[in-house]
Amino acid sequence: xxxxxxxxxxxxxxxxxxxxxxxxxxxxxxxxxxxxxxxxxxxxxxxxxxxxxxxxxxxxxxxxxxxxxxxxxxxxxxxxxxxxxxxxxxxxxxxxxxxxxxxxxxxxxxxxxxxxxxxxxxxxxxxxxxxxxxxxxxxxxxxxxxxxxxxxxxxxxxxxxxxxxxxxxxxxxxxxxxxxxxxxxxxxxxxxxxxxxxxxxxxxxxxxxxxxxxxxxxxxxxxxxxxxxxxxxxxxxxxxxxxxxxxxxxxxxxxxxxxxxxxxxxxxxxxxxxxxxxxxxxxxxxxxxxxxxxxxxxxxxxxxxxxxxxxxxxxxxxxxxxxxxxxxxxxxxxxxxxxxxxxxxxxxxxxxxxxxxxxxxxxxxxxxxxxxxxxxxxxxxxxxxxxxxxxxxxxxxxxxxxxxxxxxxxxxxxxxxxxxxxxxxxxxxxxxxxxxxxxxxxxxxxxxxxxxxxxxxxxxxxxxxxxxxxxxxxxxxxxxxxxxxxxxxxxxxxxxxxxxxxxxxxxxxxxxxxxxxxxxxxxxxxxxxxxxxxxxxxxxxxxxxxxxxxxxxxxxxxxxxxxxxxxxxxxxxxxxxxxxxxxxxxxxxxxxxxxxxxxxxxxxxxxxxxxxxxxxxxxxxxxxxxxxxxxxxxxxxxxxxxxxxxxxxxxxxxxxxxxxxxxxxxxxxxxxxxxxxxxxxxxxxxxxxxxxxxxxxxxxxxxxxxxxxxxxxxxxxxxxxxxxxxxxxxxxxxxxxxxxxxxxxxxxxxxxxxxxxxxxxxxxxxxxxxxxxxxxxxxxxxxxxxxxxxxxxxxxxxxxxxxxxxxxxxxxxxxxx
RNA sequence: GCCCGGAUGGCGGAAUGGUAGACGCGGCGGCCUCAAAAGCCGCUGUCCGAAAGGGCGUGCGGGUUCGACUCCCGCUCCGGGCACCA
Numbered sequence: 001x002x003x004x005x006x007x008x009x010x011x012x013x014x015x016x017x018x019x020x021x022x023x024x025x026x027x028x029x030x031x032x033x034x035x036x037x038x039x040x041x042x043x044x045x046x047x048x049x050x051x052x053x054x055x056x057x058x059x060x061x062x063x064x065x066x067x068x069x070x071x072x073x074x075x076x077x078x079x080x081x082x083x084x085x086x087x088x089x090x091x092x093x094x095x096x097x098x099x100x101x102x103x104x105x106x107x108x109x110x111x112x113x114x115x116x117x118x119x120x121x122x123x124x125x126x127x128x129x130x131x132x133x134x135x136x137x138x139x140x141x142x143x144x145x146x147x148x149x150x151x152x153x154x155x156x157x158x159x160x161x162x163x164x165x166x167x168x169x170x171x172x173x174x175x176x177x178x179x180x181x182x183x184x185x186x187x188x189x190x191x192x193x194x195x196x197x198x199x200x201x202x203x204x205x206x207x208x209x210x211x212x213x214x215x216x217x218x219x220x221x222x223x224x225x226x227x228x229x230x231x232x233x234x235x236x237x238x239x240x241x242x243x244x245x246x247x248x249x250x251x252x253x254x255x256x257x258x259x260x261x262x263x264x265x266x267x268x269x270x271x272x273x274x275x276x277x278x279x280x281x282x283x284x285x286x287x288x289x290x291x292x293x294x295x296x297x298x299x300x301x302x303x304x305x306x307x308x309x310x311x312x313x314x315x316x317x318x319x320x321x322x323x324x325x326x327x328x329x330x331x332x333x334x335x336x337x338x339x340x341x342x343x344x345x346x347x348x349x350x351x352x353x354x355x356x357x358x359x360x361x362x363x364x365x366x367x368x369x370x371x372x373x374x375x376x377x378x379x380x381x382x383x384x385x386x387x388x389x390x391x392x393x394x395x396x397x398x399x400x401x402x403x404x405x406x407x408x409x410x411x412x413x414x415x416x417x418x419x420x421x422x423x424x425x426x427x428x429x430x431x432x433x434x435x436x437x438x439x440x441x442x443x444x445x446x447x448x449x450x451x452x453x454x455x456x457x458x459x460x461x462x463x464x465x466x467x468x469x470x471x472x473x474x475x476x477x478x479x480x481x482x483x484x485x486x487x488x489x490x491x492x493x494x495x496x497x498x499x500x501x502x503x504x505x506x507x508x509x510x511x512x513x514x515x516x517x518x519x520x521x522x523x524x525x526x527x528x529x530x531x532x533x534x535x536x537x538x539x540x541x542x543x544x545x546x547x548x549x550x551x552x553x554x555x556x557x558x559x560x561x562x563x564x565x566x567x568x569x570x571x572x573x574x575x576x577x578x579x580x581x582x583x584x585x586x587x588x589x590x591x592x593x594x595x596x597x598x599x600x601x602x603x604x605x606x607x608x609x610x611x612x613x614x615x616x617x618x619x620x621x622x623x624x625x626x627x628x629x630x631x632x633x634x635x636x637x638x639x640x641x642x643x644x645x646x647x648x649x650x651x652x653x654x655x656x657x658x659x660x661x662x663x664x665x666x667x668x669x670x671x672x673x674x675x676x677x678x679x680x681x682x683x684x685x686x687x688x689x690x691x692x693x694x695x696x697x698x699x700x701x702x703x704x705x706x707x708x709x710x711x712x713x714x715x716x717x718x719x720x721x722x723x724x725x726x727x728x729x730x731x732x733x734x735x736x737x738x739x740x741x742x743x744x745x746x747x748x749x750x751x752x753x754x755x756x757x758x759x760x761x762x763x764x765x766x767x768x769x770x771x772x773x774x775x776x777x778x779x780x781x782x783x784x785x786x787x788x789x790x791x792x793x794x795x796x797x798x799x800x801x802x803x804x805x806x807x808x809x810x811x812x813x814x815x816x817x
Numbered sequence: 818g819c820c821c822g823g824a825u826g827g828c829g830g831a832a833u834g835g836u837a838g839a840c841g842c843g844g845c846g847g848c849c850u851c852a853a854a855a856g857c858c859g860c861u862g863u864c865c866g867a868a869a870g871g872g873c874g875u876g877c878g879g880g881u882u883c884g885a886c887u888c889c890c891g892c893u894c895c896g897g898g899c900a901c902c903a
Contacts, residue, residue, distance in 0.1 A: 215898080218821060222899050229903080248903060261903090335902045342903085348818095349901050418902050536897085611841070613829060618896090624828060628842055635841085641856085650857085684831070687840035694840090701857090761836050766884040768836055806883045812835050816883050 005640050007601035011726040015116055023741060024063065024075055024118035028510075028522060032072035036526045037062045038505055040534030040542070041078040041125070043497075044104040045085065048111030050576045050621065051535065053593050054609045058573060058682065059533050060117040061610065064722035065677050068745035074526050075118060076508040078125030079105050082497045087430040090462040097430040098458070101128060111593060116602045116725055123511045127432070127500035134453035135507065135517035136500060137435040141446045142556045144436070148195045151444065154423055158187035165189065165427045186289055191425035192434055192493065196548045200224055200417040202564070203547055212570040213616075216539040223540050225418025230402050231337065232411025234260065236272055237313040237322040244268065244314050244325065247336030247416055250346060251405065252397035254318035255386040256364035257341040258354065261307070261326045264288040265333030272325055274311025281327050284308040288329045306330075307353060316341075317410055318387065318401075328353060336416050344376060351376035365394070422545065424496040429456065429468050431494030439481035439488035447490075448482045454490070468492055501542055502549035505529055505566060506559055518559040527560070532567040535575065543570070571680055574618040591621055596629060603724040604633035610682035610723055636727050639693055639720065642700070643713055643731035653701035659708040663752045665695045666712045671748035673719045686723060692716055715746050762787045763814040764796045778810045787813035 018024065026034070039059040042052060063075040086097035086104075094100055105126065112119075125132055143149040156165045161182035176183055196203075204224045207217045229249035236242040244260060262269055264285045273281045284306060307328030316323050330349055331340050344354035345363040354361050364386045367377040380394040388404070389397045405411030425434065433454040435447035447454055457476045460469035470476055470492040481488040503517065509526045510519035534542075550566040553559040578591065596605045608629045612619045641647055656662070669692040676685035696712045714736070721728040721740045732740035755776055760783060762770040770792040774783065784807050787793060793815055804816040 215821065219898060222820075225899090225902065227902070246903085250903080330901045330903095332902065340903045347903070349903075352901095416902080539898090611829090617823095617830095619829085622828085624842060628829070631841060638856090648857090653858095683829090684840080687831075690840055697857090759836080763835085763884075766835090766882095771836070804883060806835095808835065812884090814835080814883050 005637065005727070005730070007603075007726075008598075010730045011114075011116060011602050014726045014729050015113060018116075018118055018741070019121070023739075024067065024073070025120045025122060026072040026074055028525060030072035032070055034074065034525050035066055035071040035531075036074040036529045037066065037531045038074075038076065038508070038529045038533070040532070040538060041080050041501065041504055042108065043080045043083055043085075044101060044108045046104050047107045048115070048593055049590050050593060050609075052108070052111070053115060053605060054573055054576060055533060055535070056112060056115055056117040057606045057609045058571070058615055058680070059531075060115070060606075060725075061677065061682060061722040062531055062533075063118060064725060064741060065745065067741065068718070068721065068743060070744065074508065075120055076123040076125070076511070077112065077119035077121065078123075078504055078508070079108070079127065080497060080501050080504075081105060081126045081128040082431045082494075082500055084428065084430070087428060087462070090430075091464050096458070097462075098128065101430075114597050114602060115593070115606065118725075123508055125504050125507055125511055127497070127504065128430075130453050130455055132500070132504075132507070133432045133455070136432045136495065137447070137452045137454060138449070139503065139517055139553065139558060140435060140495070140499075141449070142558055143194060143552060144446060146552075146556045148198065148552055148556070149424075150193055150195065151190055152193055153188040154191045154193070155186040156189050156191070157184045158189075159184050191423055193421040193423055194548070194552070196422045196545070197417060197419055199548050199551055200226070200419045201415075202551065203419075203544065204417075206565060210565065211568065213572055216536070216543065216570060216572060219539045220544055223419065223544065227416050227418075229414060229416065230405055230411055231414040232317065232405045234314040234317060234341070234410075236325070237315055238274075239272070239312070242268065242271060244272075244339050245337045246339045246341045247414060248341055248343075250343065250398070251401035251411075252383065252386075252389060252392075252394060253343045253346045253364045254316070254341065254401055255383075255389065256343040256345050256362045257316050257318070257323060258344060258360045258362060259324045259326055259342045260314050261328045261331045261340050261342055261353075262310070263331040263333035263338040264327055264329050266327070266338045269310070269327055272310045272312040273327075277309055277311040280308040281310060284327055284329065307357065309357075317405070317408060324359070326353075326357070334420060335418070346376055346378055348376040348378065364389075422496075422498075422548070424499055425493040426496055427468050427492075428494050429460065429462075429470055431497060432500065433470070434491045434493055434495055436491045437479055437481060437488050438491065439484060439486065441486060442481055442483045442488075445481055445483055445488070468494075470494075498541060498545050499549075502545045503553060503559075505532075505546070506550070506553065516558060518553065520560055523563065524560050527563050528566050528568045531569050531571065533571045533573065536572045537575075539572065543567070572616060574614075574616055576619055576621060578621045600629060600633040601726070603636055603727050604629060607632040607636065607686060607724055611686040613683055615680045615682050635690060635693070636724055638697075639716065639724075640727060640731060642693065642696060643717060643735055647697060647700045649703045650701040653698070653703070656695075656698040656702035656704055659705050660756070662695065662699050662704055662708050662712055664755055665692060666715050667748045667752040669719060670715060670746045671753065674745070674748070677722070682723070685719075689716065689719055689723070692719070718743055718746050758810050760786070760810055761812045762790050762793060763812065764793060765816055766814060769793060769796065774810050776810050780807045780809050783807050783809040783813050787815060 037059055039055050063073050066073045081101050086101045089095070089100050090097050140149060158165060159180060159182050161180035204221060204226055207220055210217065227249050229247060230251040231245060231247045233243040233245040236244060244262065246260065269281065269285070287306065307326045310325045310327055312325045313322035314325050315321070330353065331338065342350040342353065343364070344350040344359065344361040346365055351361065362385055363377070364383055365377060366381045366384050367379070368381065371377055383389040383392050383397050386397070389400055392400060402413050433456065435452060435454045437445045437447060439445050457473050460473055462469060477489050477492065479488055479490055480486065506518045506523055506527065509522035513519040513522070546566050550559065551564055554561040554563055593605060611632060612628065669688050672688040673685045676682065676688065692712070693716060696709060696716065699709055699712070717728045717732045717740055725741065728740050732738060757773050758776050760772045760774045761768060762772060770790045772786055772790065774786060784805050797815070797817060800817060802815045802817055806814040806816070
């Protein structure tokens, strides 16, 4: 066969052509309506894995589809190129993180290009490029000036053996250091934070109206964690000048407070602890400091609620009575006020603690009949033992308790969020330096704007000390204070890589703008991203940080202020698993795309990822997978033969129904594929193309009019173009000498969708009994008549009159006996 | 514990309350061939039956409806998220 399809040659040729012709490049003055499709920019870990392939295939289908629909689609690509693996590789004796990273970028870029996914490469962003770093630092300083970046003490994982900070992943589940085996402790360090909590309310409230998967919105809501309650202060009985402030969601249960608790980190612990209790309290605080987050937060195994009496009491403002004040590690320093009123009868944690420490338990809400007596009751009910709240329901009692606190001048209603400020300091080399200087006289001084970007020094040694090489690099560290000129030191921490990924999508609008991080006009044209695509793994952190950053940048004047939400639509693809478990490089269970590029080509692999199942579902890579990919490849060959006129007319073929029937199928397929792509139903879009192909085969075999067949083939290639772009382009080019990707997307004509005759289903009592071919325009009376005339029906009726007839012409008649 | 998803042939999966199982994988049969591969055509939920035909079928138990994979109530199992957040 002289027209054999040479996959490698054809795919390479078209990829070159699309790039040379700039088919998928867009400019600001493009007359077409703009849109923006974006796949999450990847961390470059080497050649693409199947998860990347799936992500970029979905994105590319949307880019090519929207392009055929006449839009100027912004489709950029970049690399999240700072991060730990490059530094770890350097420590293990590999290349410098820059060389290492750039080699991995080249590999990944190779895979992406081999896939035939089209991007405007003029816009490529790499977060380790000096240009990007510069704007990252400019943004940081703007946030600092606006009070959205601040420095505070925060606990970190500290390894006493390595004398360094560890990332959470470096702490083993048993709380020891993965390198030295020492017990990791929590130590407070001055670190940089972004004030994301300023936006907690807005980030939560605007979720409601967003066109995002419900699942993702729920996860964000949980993460932000809004809770409504009251905050009030209580006098310390032994020291009347001292007050303990607490937050509660149940001010209505105040009469049941039989003790109060401070977190071990609470600043007043020392002041309220009496000499007799000092040893016990100190021991508890020491243990809390050594406990890992996991131990501290785990409810498992923490049978006795670890706590200690301070020796002091505070006055319950509701009863006026003193209650003992404890320190306990089940209260967190970082939430609310770091202190609580404990109501054992209505809170299970307090109940368990009270039981263990022999503290009184007083019910203030009447539990329902039959409620077990050995547990807290946190539900609703009439208040008892509650003074002026007695007899009230929960809502009313809350309101009255709040009034009481306000009238007494000790408290007020308060909304608390679980969301904490974003800690961005990383004690690492391979990240963007935080551009500040510490001066003994002037304190924290921003790096001067004309010195940005602060670059990473190249001449560093990577030693397995766990410490960032920046700390010991004199040339980097030592500077003169920009204010007073005296010797000072640079910040050696770098930024969390989530900072880089929180605004790259804004930079893509005009990545070479030299006047600011975000070009206002370009951002106004393209933002928000119409379609963002990525894994569910980023449902919380990345998406939340990006939403925060977009707002913060707007508020400090670095991006359009009216732009609040960066991603109009979010699509989360499913994961790829190998026989059940997640595919990952570290597990060594990766199935490389390369062998498929070689064996069946990019189009077949793309088709597999589209066809394998719903795009949102996880797919399992099994023994059957290769066979399905083979099937996809076979299908494309079948299309190729059809387009090449290699399908013969068969003498004994059955009548396929003629031109009208073929046209109906074609327009039906157009309608289905369009709707399917719009709703990410790629698997059914492929199925619709396969059905159309099968139909056209039948028509060719049966000798249906050539013009109608040609029309059908033309449309089929157009429908396939976004999904199998190379084959569609090559076949279209050979047949019509035109570029399929610049064709207008076909439109279904409803006039062609209606058939003259349809199969009507006849049911008796809802069960299928007969099928009758009827005119599509059949009336209800005619349909009923035909149904009753059916032999099957009269047999079942046995002469009796039907009780009822439900007729839905022309599709169905149901005879009820 | 709380909050979300999901459960359909041997397998991946389709089905605006109206023909369950589209499409594909696998399997079986036929055509082509000296033969094979490729290709093309057909069959393929399950049980009874030689067939015609019929019974049963969308995790389980109820309900609504002329009609339920689809809607409602109550379960089971699986997956995911959150979880000492006061």
